[in-house]
Amino acid sequence: MPRGKTFLERVRDVHPGMACDAVRATLGAPDEINDTYEPQKYMPNRIGFSYVYYVSMEGQSVEDSNRPAVRVHFGADATVIRVDLCWIEGAMGG
Secondary structure, three states: OOOOOOHHHHOOOOOOHHHHHHHHHHOOOOOOOEEEEEOOOOOOOOEEEEEEOOOOOOOOOOOOOOOOEEEEEEEEOOOEEEEEEEEEOOOOOO
């Protein structure tokens, strides 16, 4: 499902401390879920996870492999730590 301006307006409702179920209710199902680990090389511990939502901007092809994305970071307690708007190169969403 394409996401654009309306989706980005809903992202403003996501805030630190918000539960992952509430984020899904606000933004819908994520395109990706990624684990977050401690910054160590040997057997790092899982310390959280993130939801990735690909955003389709006006005039952008769904096949475009470089696109903006929203990443919602959660701690081990499954509550929001922070929200980032980033650019994903080679994104496969659509």
